[in-house]
Amino acid sequence: MALVQTTIDDDVKKRADEVFARSGLTSAMAMRVMITQVANTGSSPFDGLFLGKGGQAYSDEIRRAMVREEAKEYGLIPDDAQDDPTEVPSDLLDAWGISAVEVGL
Numbered sequence: 001m002a003l004v005q006t007t008i009d010d011d012v013k014k015r016a017d018e019v020f021a022r023s024g025l026t027s028a029m030a031m032r033v034m035i036t037q038v039a040n041t042g043s044s045p046f047d048g049l050f051l052g053k054g055g056q057a058y059s060d061e062i063r064r065a066m067v068r069e070e071a072k073e074y075g076l077i078p079d080d081a082q083d084d085p086t087e088v089p090s091d092l093l094d095a096w097g098i099s100a101v102e103v104g105l
Contacts, residue, residue, distance in 0.1 A: 004031065007073055067098065 013027060020030045038044050071077045093100055 004035065067093075067096070070096075 016027050016030075020027055023030075025033070034045070068077070072079050090100065
């Protein structure tokens with residue numbers, strides 16, 4: 001058996017738990033269902049998400065948010081930072097091998 005772990009904001013987890021509970025699921029059960037369905041069907045609920053109108057802008061926004069969350073996870077920036085998520089220090093981008101242009105800065 002494989003273990004899939006992630007870190008997520010407490011409030012986001014609480015709100016997701018409430019939604020899943022309406023279907024009699026926990027968040028962990030919902031993730032198992034989704035991952036199993038993706039593996040069995042060969043398609044993801046995210047397929048084509050970034051292809052529609054405005055998709056590139058959304059994709060860029062998601063990429064910036066992911067870079068910021070990764071920086072938090074590695075302790076490079078504080079978890080409680082209220083800074084603009086598009087402001088990623090250039091030395092961090094360099095360390096990750098990402099250019100400012102790639103994340104829309």
